[in-house]
C-alpha cells in the first residue's frame with residue numbers, strides 16, 4: 074500500500090485525494106499539507122476510515138516516515154520546493170502540470186534527479202492517458218495514414234476570472250497541447266509563434282483572448298492551436314491530424330442526441346474535471362503501480378522541462394510577435 078502525502082488542497086488536490094483514498098487500488102492518503110490549515114483540514118475530512126496528518130509545512134510532510142510518496146497539487150509557482158524536497162528525500166513524486174513555471178527551475182529538478190540516480194518524478198500531463206488521444210496515436214503509429222503534416226487543435230473553456238493572464242493561455246492552458254502533441258507525434262519542437270487578433274468582448278480588459286499558437290516540430294509538422302478561454306459555450310477540446318494518406322479526428326466523450334421542443338441537440342462538456350475524469354484515474358493508477366517499484370512510466374521530469382522551455386518561447390512570442398526558436402539541448406542519457 075503506497076502511503077501518499079498530498080501538498081496543495083484546492084480544486085484538483087481534493088479530486089486526487091478522493092481518487093487516492095477511495096477509487097484507486099494500492100494507495101492511501103496518510104497526510105495532507107496546505108499553506109492554509111483549514112484547507113488541509115477540510116481536505117483531510119474527505120478521507121474516511123483512517124487517520125490523516127495535517128501539515129502546513131512542506132518539508133515536514135516530505136520527511137514524515139508515514140509518507141512513502143508525494144502528490145503536488147499546489148499552484149505551479151509553488152511546485153519547485155516540494156518536488157525538489159521529495160527528490161532529495163528519495164521519495165516518488167507526482168507533480169501536477171506545470172512541473173515549474175520556468176525552464177531553469179525544471180532543469181534544477183532534472184539535475185537533482187540525475188544526481189540521485191533514481192527516476193522519481195512524474196508530471197500530471199493526463200492527456201497521454203486519454204482514450205481519444207491514444208486512439209489517434211495508435212492510428213498514427215500504425216503507419217496506415219502516412220506521415221503527419223498538420224495538426225489543428227482547439228482548447229476552449231467557458232470563462233476565466235480576472236486572475237487569468239495573457240501568459241497563462243500558454244503556461245496554464247496550452248501547456249497540455251505542448252506536451253501531448255510532442256508525445257503524440259513523437260517529435261520535438263523547433264519553433265513557435267503566437268497570433269493575437271480580434272479580442273472577445275467577454276475577456277477582462279488585460280486579457281488577450283483568443284490566441285492562435287503555431288508550433289512547428291523538428292520533423293516539420295505544423296500545429297495550429299486556438300486557445301479561447303471565454304468561449305462561453307463549453308470546455309471544448311479538439312484535435313485533428315492531417316496526414317499524407319488521410320485525416321484522423323480525435324473522438325470526444327459522447328452525449329445523447331435529443332429531439333425536444335422543435336430542436337435536435339447534443340450536449341457538449343462544460344467542465345475540465347469531467348472531460349478528462351477517466352484520464353486522471355488511469356494516470357494516477359499508473360503512477361501508484363510504478364511508484365511502489367520506484368519507476369516512472371508516464372511523463373517524466375525531462376518532459377516537464379521540454380514543456381517549460383517551449384512555454385517560455387511561446388510567452389516570448391506573445392510579446393515579440395515573431396517566430397521564436399526552441400533550444401532544448403541534448404537529452405540526458407538518464408532519460409533516453
Ligand SMILES: NC(=O)c1ccc[n+]([C@@H]2O[C@H](COP(=O)([O-])OP(=O)(O)OC[C@H]3O[C@@H](n4cnc5c(N)ncnc54)[C@H](O)[C@@H]3O)[C@@H](O)[C@H]2O)c1
Pocket residue numbers: 080081082083084085086106107108109112131146147148149151169170171197198199245345349
Ligand atoms: N491536469 C489538469 O487538468 C489540471 C487541472 C486543474 C489544475 N491543475 C494544476 O494543479 C495545480 C493546482 O490547481 P488548482 O486548480 O487545484 O488550484 P487551487 O488554487 O484550487 O488550489 C491550490 C491549493 O494550493 C494551496 N497552496 C498554495 N501555495 C501553497 C504552498 N506553497 N504550499 C502548500 N499549499 C499551497 C492553496 O492554498 C490551495 O488550497 C496547478 O498547478 C494547476 O495547473 C491541473
Ligand SMILES: O[C@H]1[C@H](O)[C@@H](O)[C@H](O)[C@@H](O)[C@H]1O
Pocket residue numbers: 230245246247249345
Ligand atoms: O486551461 C485549463 C485546462 O484546460 C485544464 O485542464 C487545467 O489544466 C486548468 O488548470 C487550466 O486552467
